[in-house]
Amino acid sequence: MTTAALIHVLVSGLATGSIYALMALSLVIVYNATRTLNFAQGEMLMVSTFVAWSSQRLLGLPLLAALLVAMVAAALLALVFERLVIRRAIGATHWDVLILTLGLSLILRAGAGIVWSHDEFPFPSFFADRPIALGPLRVAPASLGIIGASLVLMLALAVLFRWTRLGRAMRAVAQNQRAARLMGISVERVYASAWVLAAVVGAIAGVLVAPVIFLSSRMGLVVINGFTAAVLGGFGSMPGAVVGGMVLGVLENLAPLYLPSGIRYSVPFLVLIAMLLVRPAGLLGRVERRKV
Amino acid sequence: MRGALAALALILVAWPWVAPRYFVFLASLVLVNAVVAIGLNLLSGYTNQLSFGHAGFLAIGAYTAALVTIHAPRVPVIVTLAVAGIVTAIVGLAFGVPCLRLSGLYLAMATLAFGFVIVEAILNLDALTRGADGLPVPVARLGAWAFGGDAARYYLALVVTGLLVAGALNLTRSRIGRAFLAIRESEIAAQASGVPVARYKTLAFGVSAFYTGVAGGLFAFLVGFLSPDAFDVFLSVDFVVMIILGGLGSVPGSIAGAAVVTVLNDGLAAFQNYRPLIFGVILIACMLFMPGGIVGAARALARRLSAPSGGRPCASSSAA
Numbered sequence: 001m002t003t004a005a006l007i008h009v010l011v012s013g014l015a016t017g018s019i020y021a022l023m024a025l026s027l028v029i030v031y032n033a034t035r036t037l038n039f040a041q042g043e044m045l046m047v048s049t050f051v052a053w054s055s056q057r058l059l060g061l062p063l064l065a066a067l068l069v070a071m072v073a074a075a076l077l078a079l080v081f082e083r084l085v086i087r088r089a090i091g092a093t094h095w096d097v098l099i100l101t102l103g104l105s106l107i108l109r110a111g112a113g114i115v116w117s118h119d120e121f122p123f124p125s126f127f128a129d130r131p132i133a134l135g136p137l138r139v140a141p142a143s144l145g146i147i148g149a150s151l152v153l154m155l156a157l158a159v160l161f162r163w164t165r166l167g168r169a170m171r172a173v174a175q176n177q178r179a180a181r182l183m184g185i186s187v188e189r190v191y192a193s194a195w196v197l198a199a200v201v202g203a204i205a206g207v208l209v210a211p212v213i214f215l216s217s218r219m220g221l222v223v224i225n226g227f228t229a230a231v232l233g234g235f236g237s238m239p240g241a242v243v244g245g246m247v248l249g250v251l252e253n254l255a256p257l258y259l260p261s262g263i264r265y266s267v268p269f270l271v272l273i274a275m276l277l278v279r280p281a282g283l284l285g286r287v288e289r290r291k292v
Numbered sequence: 293m294r295g296a297l298a299a300l301a302l303i304l305v306a307w308p309w310v311a312p313r314y315f316v317f318l319a320s321l322v323l324v325n326a327v328v329a330i331g332l333n334l335l336s337g338y339t340n341q342l343s344f345g346h347a348g349f350l351a352i353g354a355y356t357a358a359l360v361t362i363h364a365p366r367v368p369v370i371v372t373l374a375v376a377g378i379v380t381a382i383v384g385l386a387f388g389v390p391c392l393r394l395s396g397l398y399l400a401m402a403t404l405a406f407g408f409v410i411v412e413a414i415l416n417l418d419a420l421t422r423g424a425d426g427l428p429v430p431v432a433r434l435g436a437w438a439f440g441g442d443a444a445r446y447y448l449a450l451v452v453t454g455l456l457v458a459g460a461l462n463l464t465r466s467r468i469g470r471a472f473l474a475i476r477e478s479e480i481a482a483q484a485s486g487v488p489v490a491r492y493k494t495l496a497f498g499v500s501a502f503y504t505g506v507a508g509g510l511f512a513f514l515v516g517f518l519s520p521d522a523f524d525v526f527l528s529v530d531f532v533v534m535i536i537l538g539g540l541g542s543v544p545g546s547i548a549g550a551a552v553v554t555v556l557n558d559g560l561a562a563f564q565n566y567r568p569l570i571f572g573v574i575l576i577a578c579m580l581f582m583p584g585g586i587v588g589a590a591r592a593l594a595r596r597l598s599a600p601s602g603g604r605p606c607a608s609s610s611a612a
Contacts, residue, residue: 037401106572109568
């Protein structure tokens with residue numbers, strides 16, 4: 001295999017990986033704030049991407065405006081579900097929240113099927129189709145665009161978490177909820193913010209990836225890849241989520257070259273099982289110590 | 293209570309004579325799903341290890357039973373079902389032992405991935421399983437008897453389910469069942485009280501897989517044709533809905549949940565798009581308003597009815 005072809009595979013792997021990384025970041029943002037997993041994160045991504053598509057097709061909005069509509073829709077959806085359901089289940093364990101969000105994911109997926117059908121739709125892209133020639137290399141602009149846009153978004157998240165008041169509050173709640181509350185931080189507001197922030201990141205990821213994989217109600221399954229990416233990097237670690245996403249994307253694109261082609265769809269699952277069994281703390285994570 | 297149970301037993305035995313043929317099949321499916329729900333509940337409801345991969349275990353049991361019957365048609369069906377259960381239990385143990393390191397959502401996601409990998413494995417091992425083409429299952433035999441008709445298969449499922457329900461009820465009232473419950477309430481407290489947590493969690497995995505494997509064998513004979521897409525993740529989700537709706541940590545609850553979900557599934561067959569929507573609403577409504585499931589709600593109702601006349605309401609344990 002030539003170097004150029006290998007680089008091509010690596011670039012598309014990194015592009016897929018960027019999406020996994022964004023999905024993983026969404027999961028980790030909610031997990032760090034609330035210590036629960038939002039199983040419906042992928043379906044929320046799917047629904048907000050469909051909203052972007054509809055606003056673009058029906059209202060004739062430009063793609064950028066459609067993206068904004070999708071982000072607002074995602075934020076509203078997250079806010080409503082968090083306020084109406086998650087917060088009612090006070091004292092809910094991660095178990096309960098997992099079941100609640102499983103219910104939400106079933107509802108969203110079925111709802112999308114009813115409103116938009118279970119077909120696949122082409123989705124307009126921000127980027128041109130024609131491959132860019134970089135010397136002997138030919139790379140798809142979509143891949144470079146996805147990688148670039150994801151990196152910008154990740155940088156924005158890093159800034160948010162490091163330097164803004166909300167980001168500090170979220171990190172404080174992640175470290176010690178009771179201490180954060182005693183310092184006057186509204187834990188409830190942090191919960192809601194985490195849900196909204198994660199949903200908005202998901203909406204952006206959805207609009208970025210939809211042109212490549214087509215828009216369909218099956219898109220929500222990306223939550224599993226996102227979870228795998230987060231576990232790979234160490235669940236709860238944000239840099240870990242990014243690294244894990246990239247590694248998973250590259251692995252998934254490389255595996256069919258060296259292994260039977262049927263294995264491609266099993267890659268995330270096999271990686272997840274292997275990682276959980278061998279090193280549950282992940283590449284960059286730390287083992288959580290439990291106190292009684 | 294005893295009278296109600298006797299009436300239920302009578303209805304179950306007489307069912308093939310009174311019900312139309314299709315409803316005999318549906319009742320058999322309820323029995324099979326009840327066995328899976330009990331198996332899942334032993335793991336998730338009793339021992340607090342959530343599994344989203346039981347469709348994978350069901351597939352292993354079903355394909356094992358089918359392959360045994362194809363390659364050794366003379367083996368009695370009881371032995372075939374036992375083999376299906378044991379093979380699945382071995383896989384369950386092999387998967388469960390390393391999973392001891394995982395808890396909560398990590399375990400849920402690992403089992404979810406397990407379910408996907410099993411389906412992919414069936415698709416790719418087409419020399420054995422005939423992959424996506426599907427595998428026809430021969431008729432089950434026990435000596436001279438052939439379980440060819442709907443009624444015969446119903447009685448096979450009824451007898452096997454009866455045995456397994458009795459086994460589960462006994463198990464949950466034994467030292468093992470109490471150990472499971474202790475682990476659910478608090479692993480640390482259970483360990484401190486001398487319950488070997490790792491051993492019992494592994495045992496729960498094995499027993500749960502055994503139940504699901506036997507159910508898989510029954511399922512194979514019942515439908516007569518296996519294809520990998522029947523065992524997708526949404527089936528695993530159906531099983532989770534059954535135990536949440538029926539009541540976590542309850543054998544009668546598992547049966548009730550399996551019955552409701554199976555009949556609902558069948559009734560909504562014409563409304564495929566709305567089915568997951570309704571199940572999603574059921575899940576959320578149960579978690580918010582009926583955390584004990586059907587069994588919990590029935591118990592609360594019985595307590596309210598008996599309280600004015602019967603004096604002090606008796607606080608029954610959740611381990612029924």
